[in-house]
Amino acid sequence: MAYNILMLFSILAVWMLHFPRFSYAISVGNSWGSIDAGPLLSTGRYLHPPKCMDIPSNLTLCKDKLGYNKMILPNLLDHDTISEVTQQAKSWVPLLGLRCHPDTKIFLCSLFSPMCLDRLIWPCRSLCEAVKSGCELRMAQYGFPWPEMVRCDKFPEDNDLCIPVNSTSSGNADDNTCRACKKPDTFEGIVDGFCNSDFVLKMKVKQKESNTKGDMKMVALKKKKFLKKGSLTRKDIRKLTLYIEDGGSCECNRIEENSEKTHYLIMGNKQGDRLVTSFVMKWDRKNKEIRRAVKSLRKADICKGGVKALNDHAAPMSNSKKKNKKKRNRKGKNRKGKKGKQENPEKN
Numbered sequence: 001m002a003y004n005i006l007m008l009f010s011i012l013a014v015w016m017l018h019f020p021r022f023s024y025a026i027s028v029g030n031s032w033g034s035i036d037a038g039p040l041l042s043t044g045r046y047l048h049p050p051k052c053m054d055i056p057s058n059l060t061l062c063k064d065k066l067g068y069n070k071m072i073l074p075n076l077l078d079h080d081t082i083s084e085v086t087q088q089a090k091s092w093v094p095l096l097g098l099r100c101h102p103d104t105k106i107f108l109c110s111l112f113s114p115m116c117l118d119r120l121i122w123p124c125r126s127l128c129e130a131v132k133s134g135c136e137l138r139m140a141q142y143g144f145p146w147p148e149m150v151r152c153d154k155f156p157e158d159n160d161l162c163i164p165v166n167s168t169s170s171g172n173a174d175d176n177t178c179r180a181c182k183k184p185d186t187f188e189g190i191v192d193g194f195c196n197s198d199f200v201l202k203m204k205v206k207q208k209e210s211n212t213k214g215d216m217k218m219v220a221l222k223k224k225k226f227l228k229k230g231s232l233t234r235k236d237i238r239k240l241t242l243y244i245e246d247g248g249s250c251e252c253n254r255i256e257e258n259s260e261k262t263h264y265l266i267m268g269n270k271q272g273d274r275l276v277t278s279f280v281m282k283w284d285r286k287n288k289e290i291r292r293a294v295k296s297l298r299k300a301d302i303c304k305g306g307v308k309a310l311n312d313h314a315a316p317m318s319n320s321k322k323k324n325k326k327k328r329n330r331k332g333k334n335r336k337g338k339k340g341k342q343e344n345p346e347k348n
Contacts, residue, residue, distance in 0.1 A: 050072050050073065050074065051072065051073055052070050052071070052072050052116035053070065053071060053072075053073065053082065054069060054070055054071075055069055055070065055071050055113050056082055056086065058086055059082075059085060059086050059089060059112075059113060060089075060090070060093050061089040061090070061092055061093050061096065061105070061108060061109060061112060061113075062089070062105070062108070062109035062112055062113040065105065066105070066106075066109055066113075068115050068116075070115070070116045071113035071114060071115065071116060072114055072115070072116040072117070073085070075111065075112055075113065075114050076110065076111045076112075076114055076120055076122065077111055077112065077149070079112075085112055085113065088112070089108075089112045089113075092108055092112075094188045095108075095135060095138075095139070096108075096188075097184065097186040097187055097188025097189060098135070098138050098184060098186075098188050098189060098192055099184040099186070099189065100131075100134045100135035100138045101130060101131045101133070101134030101135055102166070103127060103130060103131055103165055103166050104131050104134070104135060106123075106127070106163065106166055107123050107127050107128060107131045107163075110122070110123045110127075110163050111123065111150070121161075121162065121163060122155055122156050122160075122162045122163070123155055123162060123163045124155060124156060124157070124158045124160075124162040124163055124164045124165070125152050125153065125155040125156060125157055125158065125162075126158050126164060126165055127155075127162075127163055127164055127165050128150060128152035128155050129152045130165045132146055132150075132152055138192075141196075176250055176251050177250060177251050177252070177253070178216070178244050178245075178246065178247055178250040178251065178252045179245070179250075179278075180244050180245075180252070180268075180277045180278050180279055180280050181244070181250075181251070181252035181253065181254045181255070181280050183278070183279045183280075183281075185281045185289060186289055187289045187292050187293050187296075190265070190279075190281075190289065190290065190293035191293055191296060191297065191302060191303075193267045193278065193279040194227070194228065194267065194293075194297055194302075194303070195302070195303035196278070197228065197230070197267040197268055197269060197278055197279065198228075198230035198231055198232070198268065198269045198270050199226065199228055199229055199230045199232050199267070199268055199269075199270070199275070200226070200227040200228040200265070200266070200267045200297075201220075201224050201225060201226045201227060201228075201265075201266055202224065202225045202227070202263055202264070202265060202266075202283055203220045203221065203224040203225075203240070203263070203264060203266055204220070204221040204223070204224075204260055204261070204262065204263055204264070205218050205219070205220065205221070205255065205260065205262075205264065206219045206220060206221045206260060207219040208255065210247065210248030211243075211248070214246055214247075214248040214249055215243045215244060215245055215246065215247050215248060216243065216244040216247020216248055216252070217241060217242075217243055217247075218241070218242045218243070218244070218255075218277070219240070219241050219242075220240040220241075220242070221260065224240065227294070227297060228297075230270070231270055232270065232275075236270070236275065240275070241275065242266060242268060242275050242276075242277045243274055243275065243276050243277060244276075244277045244280070245276060245277075252280065254280050254281055254282060255280060256282075262282060262283075263282070263283035264280060264281065264282060264283055265279070265280070265281050265282075265283045265290065266279070266280055267279035267280075
């Protein structure tokens with residue numbers, strides 16, 4: 001994908017074609033894309049003297065996997081300082097974690113951190129429409145409509161020179177993978193799955209087999225830990241049998257053959273008298289996404305706060321907080337050590 005993007009930008013840099021004028025003097029008052037932007041010259045050249053710079057490491061939305069590492073300001077949203085870019089881009093980061101469309105990053109970063117060229121290069125209308133089609137409903141679930149600032153009819157048609165849908169990333173390489181087994185295993189994906197499931201638990205799989213309906217049947221070992229029980233009855237919990245729809249004909253590489261020795265994070269919904277699995281991933285203690293997500297799931301507001309809650313809980317610990325935590329841990333150890341010495345003076 002990175003190679004394709006670099007090739008595209010190389011062509012764009014050579015041709016230097018002109019683009020139609022687009023006005024972005026719009027303000028949208030919500031967490032997903034609350035941005036004020038100004039007009040740009042109809043020639044496609046910059047209204048203010050442009051400057052190239054490295055994409056900063058704190059610009060999480062666009063800091064890697066783009067195929068280039070330098071951006072230009074002002075950007076396509078008329079942000080002229082990097083602090084403004086990072087602040088406004090932050091609210092879009094959860095959308096990447098939900099993986100609602102494979103080209104989401106390309107589309108958003110073409111606006112926030114455009115490649116350093118002589119002229120501004122816009123995303124094609126088809127790229128906007130593809131990302132909107134994949135992500136609009138997911139955004140609506142969190143209470144946010146598709147922002148006016150990225151209304152697709154403002155972008156050039158594909159017959160203009162613009163950034164198109166990336167053919168490589170748009171192809172679905174996991175056509176035969178069960179739906180429950182290809183949900184995003186990111187922090188946002190785990191939290192999103194939790195909020196949209198009736199039950200969530202950590203378990204080992206005692207037995208798995210295909211039934212007559214073509215589903216995969218999974219029987220849990222007796223020992224299991226529920227993070228969410230929802231409407232499950234005592235009988236459901238005691239004889240926990242889960243189903244992956246069409247699991248007999250699709251693949252689920254996330255469930256190992258010797259699954260009795262492996263813990264899994266399982267989510268699902270009760271449909272009639274059946275417990276249908278909607279999310280499966282291996283429970284790995286070293287997985288930072290799982291650790292962060294499980295910690296956040298204990299918060300009462302995680303499913304109510306929408307994008308803001310995802311942003312707040314997803315934010316990594318700052319260096320100052322890490323230092324303070326280390327200091328508290330050292331103080332705690334020192335207090336324990338002193339207490340031990342006082343109680344056992346003869347041991348020295």
